[in-house]
Amino acid sequence: MVKALLKEEVSFLEVAGVRVRFIASRQGDGIPLLLTCPWPESIFAFNFIWADMCRLGPVIAVDLPGFGQSEASKALMSPEAMGDFVMELMPAIGLTRAHVVAPDVGTLAVLFAASKRPDLFESIVAGSGAVSMDLLGDPLAQIVASRHSDFEGGDGGDQVVALVSATARVPIAPEVLEDYRAASKGQRWNDAAEFVRAYPAELPRLAAALSGIKTPVLAISGSDDPFVPPSNGEFLRDNLPHCKAEVVEAGHFVWEDASTTYARLVSNWIGGGYRFA
Numbered sequence: 001m002v003k004a005l006l007k008e009e010v011s012f013l014e015v016a017g018v019r020v021r022f023i024a025s026r027q028g029d030g031i032p033l034l035l036t037c038p039w040p041e042s043i044f045a046f047n048f049i050w051a052d053m054c055r056l057g058p059v060i061a062v063d064l065p066g067f068g069q070s071e072a073s074k075a076l077m078s079p080e081a082m083g084d085f086v087m088e089l090m091p092a093i094g095l096t097r098a099h100v101v102a103p104d105v106g107t108l109a110v111l112f113a114a115s116k117r118p119d120l121f122e123s124i125v126a127g128s129g130a131v132s133m134d135l136l137g138d139p140l141a142q143i144v145a146s147r148h149s150d151f152e153g154g155d156g157g158d159q160v161v162a163l164v165s166a167t168a169r170v171p172i173a174p175e176v177l178e179d180y181r182a183a184s185k186g187q188r189w190n191d192a193a194e195f196v197r198a199y200p201a202e203l204p205r206l207a208a209a210l211s212g213i214k215t216p217v218l219a220i221s222g223s224d225d226p227f228v229p230p231s232n233g234e235f236l237r238d239n240l241p242h243c244k245a246e247v248v249e250a251g252h253f254v255w256e257d258a259s260t261t262y263a264r265l266v267s268n269w270i271g272g273g274y275r276f277a
Helices: 048-052 078-090 105-116 136-145 154-169 172-185 188-192 199-213 231-237 259-270
Strands: 012-014 018-025 033-036 059-062 098-101 119-126 217-222 242-247
Touching: 012 078, 033 105, 048 259, 078 105, 078 199, 098 105, 105 119, 105 199, 119 259, 154 172, 154 188, 172 188, 199 231, 217 231, 231 242, 231 259, 242 259
Parallel strands: 033 059, 033 098, 098 119, 119 217, 217 242
Antiparallel strands: 012 018, 018 059
């Protein structure tokens, strides 16, 4: 079913010299929500939950640099560098403080950012992002261990559409699949993989920073995620001072596979649950 996100106006903004794609619904009151796209999808991954998020307050969904259809920057293709970018992005789009929903690669970037600028974050919804080298699923571990040259010559867009079509547990709108294709076409997927290739150097640094992050965090994991097993959410729960972990019956793409449950968990959290984490 085509949901409301596809009807929203797409905009672009230059932040720190990088052209970034975003969609904003600024209706409503309260603390805003910032949604960062998962990899290898795009902001349209939130198609199923967009209407629910908009009931919580003003919402901005962003393709981080190199992901979705935002401009790429080699300098930003690592978790900590992307976290530094998030700290510049938020004031650039008018956010002084927000609830941030950051699945997949966004989890690592936003946690790094929260370790440096806690004032920007009311709470964080994380999950489906690997946080320990010992907890990578085999398919992700293979990408982390790969070299850029291993994937040169292929078209990432076709591969991503095939992957999502085969593994998502709900039908994905053709318009959304085409956006995913464009997000990874040519070498864009391979270039984006540099982010996860940085994990061996950066995940230990993130683990060391977790105990100092006071922001409440909700980690949502898919029970059958082959890339990022639920043990990653448990790792966050055990190492963050204020963290709750939830496991949902889903694969990797929880926000699509189990969108009703995902939206309910996020809504309950942002609606006040985060205050008790």
